[in-house]
Structures are given as structure tokens and as C-alpha cells.
Amino acid sequence: SRVRQYKFNVVLRNTTRLCSTKPIVTINGRFPGPTLYAREDDTVLVKVTNHVQYNVSIHWHGIRQIRTGWADGPAYITQCPIPQGQSYVYNFTITGQRGTLLWHAHILWLRATVHGALVILPKRGVPYPFPTPYKEVPVVLAEWWKSDTEAVINEALTSGLAPNVSDAHTINGHPGSVTPNCSSQGGFKLSVESGKTYLLRIINAALNEELFFKIAGHKLTIVEVDATYVKPFTTDTIVIAPGQTTNALITTNQNSGKYLVAASPFMDTPVVAVDNNTATATLHYSGTLSSTPTTLTSPPPQNATQVANSFTDSLRSLNSKTFPAKVPLKIDHSLLFTVGLGINPCPSCIAGNGSRAVASINNVTFVMPTIALLQAHFFNTSGVFTTDFPGNPPNAFNYSGGLPANSSLATTNGTKVYRLAYNSTVQLVLQDTGIIAPENHPVHLHGFNFFAVGKGLGNYNPKTDPKNFNLVDPVERNTISVPSGGWVAIRFLADNPGVWFMHCHLEVHTTWGLKMAFLVDNGKGPNQSLLPPPKDLPTC
Template sequence: MAYRFSMILIFLAAVLFPAPVESAVRHYKFNVVMTNVTKLCATKSIVTVNGKFPGPPIYAREGDTVIVKVINNVQYNVTIHWHGVRQLRTGWADGPGYITQCPIQTGQSYVYNFTLTGQRGTLLWHAHISWLRATLHGAIVILPKKKVPYPFPKPHKEKVIILGEWWKSDVETVINQAMQTGLPPNLSDAHTINGRPGPAPNCSLSSGYTLNVKSGKTYLLRIINAALNDDLFFKIANHNLTVVDVDACYTKPIKTDIIFIAPGQTTNALLTADQAPGKYSIAISPFMDTVVPVDNMISTGAVRYKGLPPFPKTTLTAMPPKNATPVVKSYLNSLRSLNSKQFPSKVPLDIDHSLFLTIGVGMNPCATCVNGTKSVGDINNITFVMPTTAILQAHYYGIGGVFTDDFPGNPPMPFNYTGSVPTNMQTMNGTKVYRVAYNSTVQVVLQGTSFIAPESHPTHLHGHNFYTVGSGSGNYDPEKDPKSFNLVDPVERNTMSVPTAGWIAIRFLADNPGVWFLHCHLEVHTSWGLKMAFLVDDGEGPTQSLPPPPSDLPKC
């Protein structure tokens, strides 16, 4: 009897207090090297990780610890950013150069160590200094914990599809020349799907990516936009896609024949091979709804059903015009958080900090530039100046003179943001952060402006996910627009496009101590200074505080 009673107690204990699921430690080594590759019938040397373009994927499960040793064997300074990883109390591993770390110099190494807490889905890693991320990028695949199913039908297979841009010339030379002349940088020469541009003019060697499928099977496509400067449309001829996840956050399933994806964003979509066996075009094309020049190259690959003869005819697909704003707006407005019992939306309702940030491109004097002026990016009329000491390091050690914490929460000089262009387009320079207390709730309205070249700005927040509770065209109305905010199931992301001459409102909980970058993910705008940072103070006790830096933290 006593034995039976003790077994009952053991059973109840196992039910009420289940054993924790063991998490793994995933080790990776990233050797940053120069590699010769052939694209568009030309061979050039590019910066890669382990000689691969795109770079090697990181595979892990929710709760796993990822340890990546990055060894810099090239002439450039290097950092790696784990885009979208929350980095809870691991800000030293976030990666943006001179924000959370000094870069890894030639011949040196650094070990990134972080845990994937409360996340599952697709993210990406990329270089976060200068324009190196053009070729230094790869996928982060976060699987659910063992025995935890997807909240959608299990796919037959999963495929990573990385979209990018390709320059025939050296990208570091492209941006360096642009910064010296004050002129916009040269456009890319092609777009790529998993490193392949597809058939291109005057290049018979330019092959495209092929996705092999079986009739009747469903595939989970993990789509990543790793392009430097281009918003992209993604489409497969004669097939619909069911979006189930964006930026490693589950969504209510939506069926669509086209996906819009901005630089830095990821999308998980289900593809069912439900058409007549054949070969169907995969196509990507740029989105730009203003006069800003863009790489117009449409790159293609193919979905190929198994069992076909060697050279089947390809069914093509028509892409939307590059200025298809209604397509983009309809797609983005259809995205909603899953908001289930297991994956609830946790939208902040009471707001501690309400910020209004104008973002755009201006013009500053430049005596050494071609036209005596240079293009600059700004937030609230401040063009961010990169320091020579990492801000996080300066904050942790109390090093003065590196940054100030007086970033304005509102525009210093209000004006008609989407109306006629002001006569004075000059900005102020500064290395400023906006400071918030631990566990503060923050609302940020990002307002696009009509300076110089109004366009869509994919804006990325480090160290946090946010909810996009509202968006619109024209100037944000603080009295009218909040009445239509979605506070129930808004989409949760880490990167969201501010529409051309429009606005978005985002909310997040500042529950991660450290310094966290907010910037446009168009690399040209980041280079021009369209960026700022949040400083989240420590909370109470060690579990709410930033730990000391690792011993191998690179020095400036």
C-alpha cells in the first residue's frame, strides 16, 4: 500500500512539475575569408563565411544556446549581427559595430554566445559594419522545442530561400566612393535567389535556383530578404502561398499569390505542389513607389516537379509593377499575430514613453563633395555619428564623451512632414541615445518625410520585438489615428516598413537592459546616418541587469 501511494506521489509530481526540456548548446565556427565566385559571367573575390555564399545556416531549437566563434581573416573590420534574436541580457553578442562592440580586426576573433529564448521561426545573421552584409549573411533556423508541434500542418520538407543583391564591382568601393563624393551609391547589377541571379542578359552561364518538389506534398519555405537596399516581391507561377510566420513570430494563416518582403524581414510560407506536374518560375522583383532609382533586374528560379523530362517548358509569372503600392499595403494590412492561448499577443496597453520620430533623407554642406553637398539620413533632424568607442562599452564602464542620452522624443522643429519640402534641409550631427527605465512600455510613431527622396523605410529595432498597432498615409494625427489602433492581434515583428510619405506606430516592452540600435535597414540610409539607439537601464538585481562583457570583447 505504501509503495502504491509513493508511486502515485511520483506520478503527480511528474504531472504537476514536469522535468524541464533539456536545451542543447550549438557550436559553430565562422571563418571570414575572401572567396572567388562567378556571377553574371564575371569572377570576383568576395567576403564570405567558410567560403560559402550565402553563408552557412545556424540550426537550433527554442531554448538552445548558440556559440559562434568568428575568426577574421580578411582586410576589413568585421562584426556579425544575429538579426531578430532577442539577446536577453546578452547585448555584448548583438553585433552592430561601435554600438554594442568594437569590430573584430584582421587576424582576431570573438565568440558570440547567446540563448534563443522564447523564439521559434526564421531569422538571419549578417555583417553589421559598412556594406559587408552584401555577401556576409545567412539563415538562422529556430525549430520549436522537441515534441512541440507547429501551429499549422507539418510540412513534408523545409527549404531556406535567401534573397539578395549582387554587384559586379566591390561593394566596399561602391560605398566608399559614394561617401567621398556625396552622391548616391551605384545600384546593384542583379538580385539573387540563394546566391543565383538566374538567366541574365549577355550571360549564358547565369543559372537560377531550382526547388524540387513532389506532387501533393507541402513545403515550408523560409524566405529571407538579405538584400542591402531593395524591397522585394516574391512569387511562384500558378501557386498560392500560405504565410504562417514573419520575423520568427507566428501569424494567422493568410493565403496569397505574392509576398512582399523588405530587407531584414523573414517570412515562413507553406507551398503545396498542387498544380499539374511541370516547371514553374520563381521570381523576385523590386518595389519602389517613388522616383528613387532602383535595380530593375527581375531574377528567376524554378519550382520543378519530380519525374519530369530533362528540359521541360517553364510556366512564367507576371510580376507587379515596381510602384505597386496597393499590393504592398494590402499584404501588410492582412498580417495579424496568431494570438492563440499558447502564443498570445502581449501588446502594451499603458504607455510610459510616447515618441514621435520623423525619418528621412536630407542634405548637408560638404566642401570636398562633388556638388558641395552630401545626402544624409536623419531621425528627428539628427544625423547619427558613429563613435570610435562602442556605446554599450562606454555605458557599462561610465566612459564619458562617447554619447549623450538627450535624443529628442519629438521633432525639434515641427513642419508639414509629407507636404512641401522645407527650404532648409540641413540636419544636426550627434551621437545621442534615448534612455528608458527597465520594463518601461514604449510607443514610437515613425513618420516618413518628403525630404529629397521620400521612400519606404524598413526600420529594424535590435533586442526587442514590437507590435505594429497602426499605419497610414500622410501625416500622423495624434487625435484621430490612435482610435483605429489594433491592440488585440497586431503583427509582431522586429523590422517593419514605414510607408512612403506615411507613418507606422509600434509598441514594445523595454525588458532588455543594454543599448539597442534602431535604424533603417536600407544600407545606404544606415550609412548616411538614419539611425539612433535606445539605452535600457538595469532593473533590480542580477536577472534584470547587463552582465560584464566577455573577456575576448574586441578592442577599438
């Protein structure tokens, strides 16, 4: 193992997309940002220096950060943000993980442009459990707004209404050639040679949309998601939620030609405005003239739930001798969390007629603290959070339908955490409430991978549903979609002391309060405690 050092300078950069130019916040002037490479067991030091007017923090999405919560990155959860003119060195060791993840800003809506690939190669000399690819290519999917993204969300918070949807999706920074009202832009070109196998490291860094991804004339063999190996399977189309990553092998089994690559939105219930923008790129065989017509493919319709389900239902842990699926079998904490939207009073929200859209978990809309929860926990600062996050919803909702008697759409506000003993096991059922409208929520847990043991539509039934759980080879990941009007059950071992954020990875829902944190106590043994904070940890 070695030490990998990176310098991330947060700078503004004028960037042109969709025929218009705006200054965006970037790392080192790049969109998407630089790819960070490391190997399993390496220590990574990233010196982040902030040169912009916004406070900044960076999250290494999916890195376990065992005992190093100080390097996790969510602003006001594990650190105070880095103010303009200051630096912070994120210092973490990659333990027991290899694969594709992403890094991104974890404050405001800066993630829109501050994100990039995080590639963890296996230890030197250790092969992949699949054929060695000829080349590997990160494919970063994202969204682009013509307006300033901070203005988009601020306007929504002032009005109480939903923010505007993006003007385009992007593949490695470009919307591609079929963009409404701006035909002149070239898309990302994936140059390949015939007769080889390529590994695509596909990342959804979009703020608010799950995406379909497909390539004309080529099948994708899925070998890994969220930096965990899966049993390989072949598909035409992948579905990928914000925060998720998928490694796919493609074999260039054509002699020549150009093939369309398409990334398009998946929304099983369009609560927000319908959005049909498809980002395109080209898979370009070497020697093919640029005048050769491109072989097209049509993306699935936006509401193609069947296509999405057939992909996610095919995911299984590799569960080999080397990579066993260590699913917790005995459960210490059995939790049921509802996730969904609500409406709270807002006297100043004129456009929202005196109310604003909010989101909640178990009816609690999380209120961000003004100092980081992890600091408050480590230094025993009282009055920052309470440990009474409810383990069950307050009402007997008919989750997939309307409201129960004597309840309203309003949520309660609080900065509450759910406390777990070191090495306790958790089963968490995430249930979409569907009260305003059912919606798919990609929920991300910091600090852990979890096993997705069950999934269903309608209301979770604690008596019958567990009988159908997969406790043998369920997929292991860090971000999972709660199906629209349904539920997922996940299990994890609380073996990482600290404070760990959990939230919907649709940024608008995080902003609205669909977030909470787990507090995992220190263990009693050696190497079972949170390490002390680094000297340069920013203060609030």
C-alpha cells in the same frame, strides 16, 4: 536544450556571377553563408575568426539577446569589430523565440555577401501551429554588384551622391536565367515532389531593396513573419523588406512541370535609379524533364504599392492561448520620430556640388562613435554619447510635403541615445518626412520585437489616429516598413537592459545616418541587469 557550436571563418572567395568574377568576403567560402540551426532554449556559440583585411562583426538579426547585448553584433554599438587575425565567440541563448531569422555582417557594406539563414526550431516535441511540412527550405534573397561593394559605397561617400544600384538580385545566391547580357547562368532549383506541403523560409538579405516574391501556379500560405506566428492567410505575392523574414507553406498541387520563382524590386518612389532586375529560380517537380518549358509568371510592377499594402495589411498576430499578443496598453514613453533624407554641406564633394546626401531621425544624423556604446555605458566612459536624443521632431514639418518656414534640408550631427527605464513601455510613431522625396524606410529595432499597432498616409494625427489602433492582434516583428509619405506606430516593452540600435535596414540610409540607439537601464530585481562582457570581447 543543448549547446550548438559553430565555426564561422571570414574568408575571401573568388565568385562568378553575371559572367564576371570578383573576390567576395564570405563565411566559410559560401554565398549565401551557412544556415545556422538551433532550437528554442538552446545556447548558441559561434566562433567567428577574421581572415580578411576588413574589421568584421556579425549580427543575429531578430534574436532578442536578453541581457547579452555583447553578442548582438553591430560594430561600435555593442562591440568593437573583430580585427584581422582575431576571433570572438558570440554566446547567446534563444529565449521565447522560434522561427526564421537571418544573420549578417554589421559593419561597412559587408552584409552584401556575408549573410545567411538562422533557423530556430520549436522545442523538441512541440509542433508548429500549422500542418507539419514535408520539407523546409531556406530561400535567401539578396543583391549582387559586379564591382566591389566597398568601392561602390566609398565612391558614393566621396562624391556625396547616391551609390549605384545593384546589377542583379539573387535567390539562394543566383540571379537565375533571365539576366541581361549574361544568359548562360542557371538559377536556384527548388526540387519538389507532387502532393506535399513545403515550408519556405524566405529571407530578404538585400542591402537596399524591398522585394516582391511569387511562384507561378502556386499560392503561398503565410504562417510566420520575423519569427512570430501569424494568422494564416493565402496570397500570390509576398512583399519583404531587407531584414524581414516570411515563412510560407506551399502545396505542390500539380503533377509535374517547372514553375518560375521570381523576386523583383518594390519601390513606391524611385528616389534612386529605376531598377528592373528580377531574380528567378525554378520550382521543379520530380520526374520533369529538363526540356519541359517553364510556366512563367510576371512580377508586379516596381511601384505596385497596392500589392504590397494588401500583403502587409493581412498580417495579424496568431494571438492564440499559447502565443498571446502581449501588446502594451499603458504607455510610459510616447515618441514621434521622423525618418528621412537631407542634404548637408560637403566642401570636398565635387560631384555633389559641395553637398552630400544624408539621412536622419528627428533631424539628427547619427555619428558612429569610435568605441562601442555598450562598453561606454557598462564602464561609465564619458564623452562617447549623450542621452539627449529628442523624443519629438524639432520642427512642425508638413511631413509629407515641403519644408516648414525657417528650416533647411541640413541635419545636425550627434551620437545621441534615448534612455528608457527597465520595463517601461514605448509607443513610437515613425513618420516619413518626404522632404526631399517620400520613400519607404524599413526600420529595424535590435533587442526587441514590437507590435505594429497602426499605419497611415500623410501626417500622423495624435488626436484621431490612435482611435484606430489595433491593440488586439497586431503583427509582431523586428523590422517594419514606414510607408512612403506616411507613418507606422509600434509598441514595445523595454524589458532588455543594454544599448539597442535602431536604423533603416536599407544599408545606404544607415550609412547616411538614419540610425539611433535606445539605452535601457538595468532593473533592480534579480536577472534584470546586463551581464558583464565576455573576456574575448574585441577592443577598439
